Amino acid sequence: MSGKESGGIGRILTTRRIEALTDGIFGFAMTLLVTTIALPGLASTSDHSIRSLVLGQWHQFYVYGLSFMLLAVFWVVHHIQFHVIERTDGLHVWINIVMLMFVVLIPFSCDLAGDYPGEPAAEVVFGLNMFAVGGMYLLNWVYATGNHRLVPPELPRAAAVAGTRRTAVVPVTAIVAMGVAFLAPGWATMTYLLIPVVLALPYFRHA
Numbered sequence: 001m002s003g004k005e006s007g008g009i010g011r012i013l014t015t016r017r018i019e020a021l022t023d024g025i026f027g028f029a030m031t032l033l034v035t036t037i038a039l040p041g042l043a044s045t046s047d048h049s050i051r052s053l054v055l056g057q058w059h060q061f062y063v064y065g066l067s068f069m070l071l072a073v074f075w076v077v078h079h080i081q082f083h084v085i086e087r088t089d090g091l092h093v094w095i096n097i098v099m100l101m102f103v104v105l106i107p108f109s110c111d112l113a114g115d116y117p118g119e120p121a122a123e124v125v126f127g128l129n130m131f132a133v134g135g136m137y138l139l140n141w142v143y144a145t146g147n148h149r150l151v152p153p154e155l156p157r158a159a160a161v162a163g164t165r166r167t168a169v170v171p172v173t174a175i176v177a178m179g180v181a182f183l184a185p186g187w188a189t190m191t192y193l194l195i196p197v198v199l200a201l202p203y204f205r206h207a
Contacts, residue, residue, distance in 0.1 A: 015088050018096050019079070025100045026075045029107060033068055036111035037061060060114035063126075066192060067110040070170075073195070074103065074133060077167065081141055084163075087150045092143060099136035105129055118186035127178035127188065134170030141167050166204050169195060 037060050085092075109129035116122035144150040145160040177191035198204060 013088060013093055015082055015085060018088060018093065019082055022075075022078055022096070022100060025103055026071060026078075029103050030068060030071050032107040033064055033071070033110060036067075036107055036114055037064055038115075059117040063110050063114035063189060066189060067106055070130065070192065070195075071103070071106060073170075074137065077137060081137070081144070081163070081167075084152070084155060085144045085150050086152060089150070092140070092150060095136060095140050095143060099133060099140065102129060102132040102136060106133070113189060120181040120185050120188075123181035123185070123188035124178050127174045127181065130177070130192070131171050131174035134167070134174060138164070138167045138171060162204075166199060169198050169204065173198070 037057065106129055109126040112122045113126040141160075141163050145155065145163065148155060151160070173192060173195055177188045180191050181188035
């Protein structure tokens with residue numbers, strides 16, 4: 001048995017299989033995001049009309065870019081986690097499958113938020129999607145590191161705690177963004193720009 005598997009379903013599915021599935025799902029979701037940008041038809045094709053039309057869709061482009069970068073962050077975090085996670089089991093496999101289910105939903109919530117700027121309901125749906133993905137990442141890490149269940153026994157507790165702290169940033173930010181959606185409609189998606197700022201703080205960069 002390799003060091004990348006555990007008992008039960010872990011004898012059949014290894015972490016390499018989870019990573020391969022994750023790469024495929026993320027590639028599909030990131031590609032599908034571009035279909036969320038839809039431009040209405042033009043009465044004429046003058047340069048002015050096309051320029052005005054594109055500029056008028058700036059919010060769709062912004063939400064597309066934001067969603068793409070968040071997916072990139074999720075993908076990177078997944079690989080960072082699985083650099084440490086060396087085994088898997090049945091529950092761990094399903095945690096990742098549920099997480100990927102919400103990843104595939106991001107193009108839909110992105111489309112909704114882009115088409116209805118300033119609508120609290122659309123921004124809350126986007127926020128719930130981000131919370132679900134971020135929450136599953138947090139659960140994945142906490143489950144794997146709890147009692148060194150799926151990680152090396154020599155992994156320092158401080159490193160596990162630091163990882164939990166960093167992984168919690170996205171779901172907490174999503175909760176804040178959903179609150180902003182009701183208090184200041186139109187600004188909720190801007191809240192996610194705080195994620196790299198928060199993660200750059202020493203408290204989140206060091207164990």
